[in-house]
Amino acid sequence: MTGGETLVIDGCAIAVVDAQGTEYQRGHIVVDGDRIRSVAGGPAPRDSASARYIDAHGCLATPGLVNTHHHLYQCATRGHAQQSILFDWLKTLYPIWAGIDEDVVGAAARAGLASLALSGCTLSTDHHYVFPRGVGDLLGATVAAAAEIGLRFHPTRGSMDLGESSGGLPPDAVVEDLDTALAATADAIDRFHDPSPGARVRVAVAPCSPFSASGGLMRAAAELARDRGVRLHTHLAETVEEEEYCRELFGLDPVDYMAELGWLGRDVWMAHCVWLGEDAIRRFAETGTGVAHCPSSNARLGAGIAPVRQLLDAGVPVGLGVDGAASNEAGELVMELRQALLMARVRPVDADGPGASETAAAGGGHAKGPAGPADLTAREALKLATIGGAQCLGWETELGSLEAGKLADLALWRLDGIGHTDIADPVAALVLGPRPPLSLLLVGGRPIVEDAELRTADVHEVSHSVRAAARRLSPEGTPAATPLTMKVP
Numbered sequence: 001m002t003g004g005e006t007l008v009i010d011g012c013a014i015a016v017v018d019a020q021g022t023e024y025q026r027g028h029i030v031v032d033g034d035r036i037r038s039v040a041g042g043p044a045p046r047d048s049a050s051a052r053y054i055d056a057h058g059c060l061a062t063p064g065l066v067n068t069h070h071h072l073y074q075c076a077t078r079g080h081a082q083q084s085i086l087f088d089w090l091k092t093l094y095p096i097w098a099g100i101d102e103d104v105v106g107a108a109a110r111a112g113l114a115s116l117a118l119s120g121c122t123l124s125t126d127h128h129y130v131f132p133r134g135v136g137d138l139l140g141a142t143v144a145a146a147a148e149i150g151l152r153f154h155p156t157r158g159s160m161d162l163g164e165s166s167g168g169l170p171p172d173a174v175v176e177d178l179d180t181a182l183a184a185t186a187d188a189i190d191r192f193h194d195p196s197p198g199a200r201v202r203v204a205v206a207p208c209s210p211f212s213a214s215g216g217l218m219r220a221a222a223e224l225a226r227d228r229g230v231r232l233h234t235h236l237a238e239t240v241e242e243e244e245y246c247r248e249l250f251g252l253d254p255v256d257y258m259a260e261l262g263w264l265g266r267d268v269w270m271a272h273c274v275w276l277g278e279d280a281i282r283r284f285a286e287t288g289t290g291v292a293h294c295p296s297s298n299a300r301l302g303a304g305i306a307p308v309r310q311l312l313d314a315g316v317p318v319g320l321g322v323d324g325a326a327s328n329e330a331g332e333l334v335m336e337l338r339q340a341l342l343m344a345r346v347r348p349v350d351a352d353g354p355g356a357s358e359t360a361a362a363g364g365g366h367a368k369g370p371a372g373p374a375d376l377t378a379r380e381a382l383k384l385a386t387i388g389g390a391q392c393l394g395w396e397t398e399l400g401s402l403e404a405g406k407l408a409d410l411a412l413w414r415l416d417g418i419g420h421t422d423i424a425d426p427v428a429a430l431v432l433g434p435r436p437p438l439s440l441l442l443v444g445g446r447p448i449v450e451d452a453e454l455r456t457a458d459v460h461e462v463s464h465s466v467r468a469a470a471r472r473l474s475p476e477g478t479p480a481a482t483p484l485t486m487k488v489p
């Protein structure tokens with residue numbers, strides 16, 4: 001299908017994900033070119049000779065999923081540091097990442113974006129912050145990969161200026177000085193940012209984290225972003241160790257430190273935010289600062305789990321992210337809905353970060369046990385992955401729900417197979433069941449996945465390329481987590 005044609009998806013259940021929580025047990029969606037013309041219950045009128053009709057019985061239509069945090073280059077460095085916490089994991093991986101170049105990043109980005117497409121994602125961000133010198137156009141490689149795979153893309157130009165010699169974690173070879181980083185960030189906005197309605201690519205500004213970017217870089221990056229009208233992104237409060245590090249270095253907890261640098265606001269979303277106390281949550285809510293919740297990655301690194309219930313109750317915009325594939329080897333966005341729901345329910349109720357722990361200690365309180373099975377519903381998980389993510393990235397008026405006039409970015413999930421067919425509630429089947437095959441994935445009305453197959457690239461060639469890239473970066477392969485001892489009888 002090309003622009004201007006009409007597509008009618010008929011006979012499916014529909015989760016609109018609008019403010020009213022509208023759902024249809026059986027309905028239809030009409031798409032004109034790159035926009036949704038109408039969504040309604042009941043069968044579609046067969047009144048157009050030129051429209052393409054799709055029989056969608058047995059399927060659920062949802063808005064396309066929005067991925068709010070990723071590091072696509074990591075798709076070439078999966079399976080390392082399997083038992084490490086964040087800081088040790090970073091120290092293991094930085095020397096490997098120092099070997100990336102334009103070809104590696106391009107191959108990894110194609111693989112990561114293909115996995116996202118096959119798991120229902122229509123808009124993804126990317127946070128690229130490792131820039132060894134003289135290795136080509138890394139950001140350009142990710143933008144080209146997104147154009148090829150066909151996803152809407154919101155890459156960020158990341159940066160780090162605190163190498164080992166300045167007390168940071170990364171080797172000096174992968175960091176830039178402040179002026180170089182800012183000039184390259186401004187250049188990325190000039191080259192790729194498109195503010196027009198229905199854009200395919202928008203750019204955000206994203207120094208890596210408070211422990212790898214100086215306060216000067218953080219502050220100047222925020223000024224640049226606001227001057228150019230683009231959004232701001234970084235990692236924050238991912239681990240207990242980071243909290244201690246910030247207190248030691250700056251005498252402030254991470255959120256107070258970011259507030260001082262001008263980093264709270266409606267134009268900012270931050271990854272993880274696991275260790276937020278009540279005060280920090282209130283400040284996020286008051287300022288409209290968004291959170292990219294990455295449950296699989298947080299669990300993989302044993303970092304803890306973000307207080308999603310408390311964030312939502314306070315009115316904070318929350319989206320979902322797969323995070324980089326080196327800390328979430330699956331990299332499939334629909335699996336994060338299930339993970340977010342499960343983790344919210346087992347999260348200890350008074351583990352709301354340092355502030356709450358202190359409150360509990362002061363009052364003689366102790367862990368009261370897990371939050372419980374009502375803590376996050378399947379529909380709330382779907383909202384996080386759609387309109388919640390759209391709010392974080394600033395696209396909520398254009399996508400994130402299936403409403404007339406919005407962009408035709410949607411996922412049609414097949415739920416009549418063995419994994420789902422006996423579950424009467426289609427939203428529960430999507431969130432609680434195994435990953436369903438995609439009957440159709442549209443980005444701006446264009447089919448990217450059909451009948452569970454990627455239509456825009458050859459997945460065998462994509463996986464061959466990323467395997468070759470991974471071998472170039474790590475010729476000995478991924479070290480096993482524990483020595484294997486094999487006994488031959």
Ligand SMILES: [Zn+2]
Nearest residue numbers: 235271323324
């Ligand atoms: Zn990350």
